[in-house]
Amino acid sequence: MQIAIQGIGVVGGFGTGVTEMRQALLTGTSNRATLDLSNCGTPLNIPAFRANISRLTDYVPLKALRRVDNFSKLALLGAYLALEDAGVLAEGKQERLGVVIASGYGATGITFAFLDSFINDGDICASPTYFANSVHNSAAAYISIMLGATGPSSTVSQFHHSVPSALQTAWLWLAEGRVDRVLFGAVEELSELIGYAWYRQRGTAHKPEMTPLLTGVESAIPGEGAAFLLLTRKEEAQDGYCLLDRVTTGRLLKPGFLSSPQDLLVLGADGRIEKGGDYAQLAEKSTVACFTALYGSMPCGPALDIAIAALMLKEGKTFASPGGGICDFPASVAAGGNILESHRVSCLSLSDEDCFGLVSLAKG
Amino acid sequence: MDTKEKLKKILIDDLNLEELTPEDIDDNAPLFGEGLGLDSLDAVELVVIIQKHFGIEIKNMEEGRVAFQSIEALAAYIDTRMESA
Numbered sequence: 001m002q003i004a005i006q007g008i009g010v011v012g013g014f015g016t017g018v019t020e021m022r023q024a025l026l027t028g029t030s031n032r033a034t035l036d037l038s039n040c041g042t043p044l045n046i047p048a049f050r051a052n053i054s055r056l057t058d059y060v061p062l063k064a065l066r067r068v069d070n071f072s073k074l075a076l077l078g079a080y081l082a083l084e085d086a087g088v089l090a091e092g093k094q095e096r097l098g099v100v101i102a103s104g105y106g107a108t109g110i111t112f113a114f115l116d117s118f119i120n121d122g123d124i125c126a127s128p129t130y131f132a133n134s135v136h137n138s139a140a141a142y143i144s145i146m147l148g149a150t151g152p153s154s155t156v157s158q159f160h161h162s163v164p165s166a167l168q169t170a171w172l173w174l175a176e177g178r179v180d181r182v183l184f185g186a187v188e189e190l191s192e193l194i195g196y197a198w199y200r201q202r203g204t205a206h207k208p209e210m211t212p213l214l215t216g217v218e219s220a221i222p223g224e225g226a227a228f229l230l231l232t233r234k235e236e237a238q239d240g241y242c243l244l245d246r247v248t249t250g251r252l253l254k255p256g257f258l259s260s261p262q263d264l265l266v267l268g269a270d271g272r273i274e275k276g277g278d279y280a281q282l283a284e285k286s287t288v289a290c291f292t293a294l295y296g297s298m299p300c301g302p303a304l305d306i307a308i309a310a311l312m313l314k315e316g317k318t319f320a321s322p323g324g325g326i327c328d329f330p331a332s333v334a335a336g337g338n339i340l341e342s343h344r345v346s347c348l349s350l351s352d353e354d355c356f357g358l359v360s361l362a363k364g
Numbered sequence: 365m366d367t368k369e370k371l372k373k374i375l376i377d378d379l380n381l382e383e384l385t386p387e388d389i390d391d392n393a394p395l396f397g398e399g400l401g402l403d404s405l406d407a408v409e410l411v412v413i414i415q416k417h418f419g420i421e422i423k424n425m426e427e428g429r430v431a432f433q434s435i436e437a438l439a440a441y442i443d444t445r446m447e448s449a
Contacts, residue, residue: 063383063401066379066380066381067405121416124412125412125415125416126412127409127412128405128408128412129405129409132405
C-alpha cells in the first residue's frame with residue numbers, strides 16, 4: 001500500500017506555513033534568534049532557531065488556548081496548517097482521522113514547570129493544568145478534541161527515531177482501515193531545560209552559520225518547530241504532494257544500501273560533529289541535499305526534511321542546500337532551481353545509537 | 365495594591381486570561397459560569413493559587429463555595445483569614 005501526502009503544515013525558524021518555508025528555501029536564509037537561559041549561574045543566551053506561534057489564533061480563539069502549553073500550541077498550529085493546505089479544514093469535524101505525533105524531547109517546558117512546582121511549593125500546590133499538559137499524549141489529545149477527530153491518537157517518542165516510528169504507526173492505521181486519514185506531526189520545543197542541556201553539552205561558542213555538509217566541523221544550532229503531514233491511502237488521494245513510498249528503520253546500514261544512486265538523498269546532518277562522519281560515509285557518491293541550516297538541530301528535524309522533499313516532488317524542482325552546499329565528502333550536492341530528475345527523494349536520519357531512519361517519497 | 369487588585373492580576377497571570385485586564389473584571393461578577401467564565405478545573409487551580417500566593421489553605425468545600433462567589437467575596441475571605449492568622 002502506498003500513502004499520499006495531501007497537506008503540509010510547518011512552522012520553524014524559517015517562518016510559518018509552506019509559502020514561507022518555500023521562500024526560505026529559495027533564499028537560503030532563516031531567522032535565527034536566541035534562547036535565554038537564566039539557570040546557568042549567570043544569565044546567558046544561546047543562538048537558536050525559534051518558531052513563532054502567533055498565527056494559531058487565526059484558527060483557535062485565544063480564550064480556548066488559555067490552558068494549552070507551548071508544545072501543544074506548536075502542534076495545533078502545524079495541524080491546522082496541514083488541514084488548511086490540504087483544503088479540508090472547511091469540512092469541519094474530522095471523523096475517521098487518526099493523530100500521531102512524534103517528538104524526541106516532548107513537552108519539556110510544561111513538564112519541568114510541573115516538577116518545579118512540586119519542589120518550590122510542595123505537592124499540595126501542584127497545578128492541575130500543568131499536570132494535564134505534562135501527560136505524554138496531551139498535544140495529540142488537544143488536536144483530536146479541537147478537530148473533532150474520532151480516530152486513534154498516539155504520541156511516539158524515540159528520540160531521533162521518533163519520526164520514522166510515528167510514520168510507521170500512521171501507515172499501519174491506514175493499512176488496517178482504522179482511519180481514512182492520518183494527521184502525522186513532529187514537534188520539538190526549545191524550553192529552558194533543553195537550552196540548559198545544550199549549553200552543558202556544547203557551551204555557548206558557535207559558528208555564525210550551520211554548515212552541516214562540512215561533516216568534520218561542529219556547527220549545530222538548536223531549533224524548534226513542527227511539521228505536520230495529512231496522509232491518506234493512495235487510492236483516496238486528491239492532488240496533494242507525492243507518495244510516501246517507504247519507511248525503513250534499522251541498523252547495519254552500509255553505503256549504497258540507502259537508495260538508488262540516481263535518487264536525491266536529503267541528509268538529516270545537523271552540524272553535530274559526532275554524527276557527521278556517519279552521514280559522510282553513508283552518503284558517499286550520492287546526490288545529496290541538506291536543509292537543517294534553515295530550521296536547526298532537533299530530533300524531529302527529519303519531518304521538516306520530508307516536508308521539503310514533498311515540496312520538491314510536487315514542484316519537480318530542486319532547492320539548494322543553504323550555505324552554498326559546501327561539502328567535505330565525495331558526493332554531488334544538488335543545485336537549486338534545477339529540474340528534479342529523480343523519481344524519488346529519500347530522507348535519511350541517523351541516531352546516536354547507530355540506527356537509521358530512511359523515508360522515501362515518490363512522485364505521485 | 366489591595367487584595368482585590370492583587371487577586372485580579374494573579375488570576376489573569378496564573379489562569380492565562382490573556383484577553384482580560386484587571387479593569388475588565390467586575391468585583392461583584394460571578395467567577396464561574398457567566399461573569400468571568402471559570403470552570404471546575406479553574407476551581408481546583410484557584411485553591412492552589414490562594415495557597416501559593418496568600419498561604420491560605422481552603423480545606424472546606426463550603427468555605428470555598430462562599431469565597432469563590434466573586435472577586436469581592438474572595439478578597440474578603442482572604443483578608444479575614446489573614447487577619448485571624
